[in-house]
Amino acid sequence: MLRFWPVAAGIAFGAFVAYDLAAGADLAPVLTASGLVYLGAAALQRPRAAWPVFWLSFVVIGAAGFTPWEDAATWVLLGIAAAFALYGLVRGAVRPAEVLPLQSLAMVLFGGAAVAVMVIGGDTAAYLVAAGLLGHAAWDAWHHRTGRVVVRSMAEFCLFLDVIAAAAMIAVTVNG
Incomplete structure (x- = not known):
């Protein structure tokens, strides 16, 4: 039974x-965090x-709720991602290619989608987040x-988190 704790x-x-989504929460930071966790480890x-990078992103998202800035969590997470990418580059973590270079590209895609979500808004943004989360589940x-x-x-945990969050986003948007 202990083997299934990540699930x-x-x-x-x-x-x-x-639950947060049903209360009106924004999932752009979750999409950003999904790329950040992998980039940080790389x-x-x-x-x-x-895991520590996940908890860092969790704290940032939670703390941002206490600020007056609507998109603070996404921007802070993007800044942390840039710092991780720079740190990895300085450390010479560019080999093998599927580690830092590929994770940086993924971060650009997931982070770019999160920024697009902040700009677009509405149902289109909700479906973009859901698609991004399903892409991250893959x-x-x-x-x-x-x-x-x-x-x-982490991969197991994140897979289930992403699929459930994407399904909730679609359900809330369709029934909204």
């Missing part, structure tokens, strides 16, 4: 995100670093299968 935690966090060259599955960049527990 149970992913489902629990997914339910938490779905830049630090430590798969286990994915990313999680690939990383889980290959065992690269992040520990498998």
Whole structure:
């Protein structure tokens, strides 16, 4: 039973995100954080670093709720991602190519989608977040299968979190 803790935690966090979403929360920061976790682990060259980076993003998203700026979490997470990318580059973490270079490209895509969501707004933005999260779920599955960049527990956890958050986003938007 202990073997399935990442799945149970992913489902629990997914339910938490779905609940927040029903209350009107924005998922652009979650989309940004999904790329940040992998980029952080790649830049630090430590798969286990994915968990502390996840908790860092969780704290940033939570703390941003206490600021008057609507998109503060997304911008702070993007700044942290840039710092991680620079740190990894300075450390020489550019080999192998599927580590820092590929994770940086993914961060650009997920972060770019989050910025587009902030600009677009409305139902189109909601569907873009859902598509981004489902794309990240596929990313999680690939990383889980290959065992690269992040520990498998993070990939499992994130897979379930992403799918549940995407389904909730679609459900809230369709029924909204």
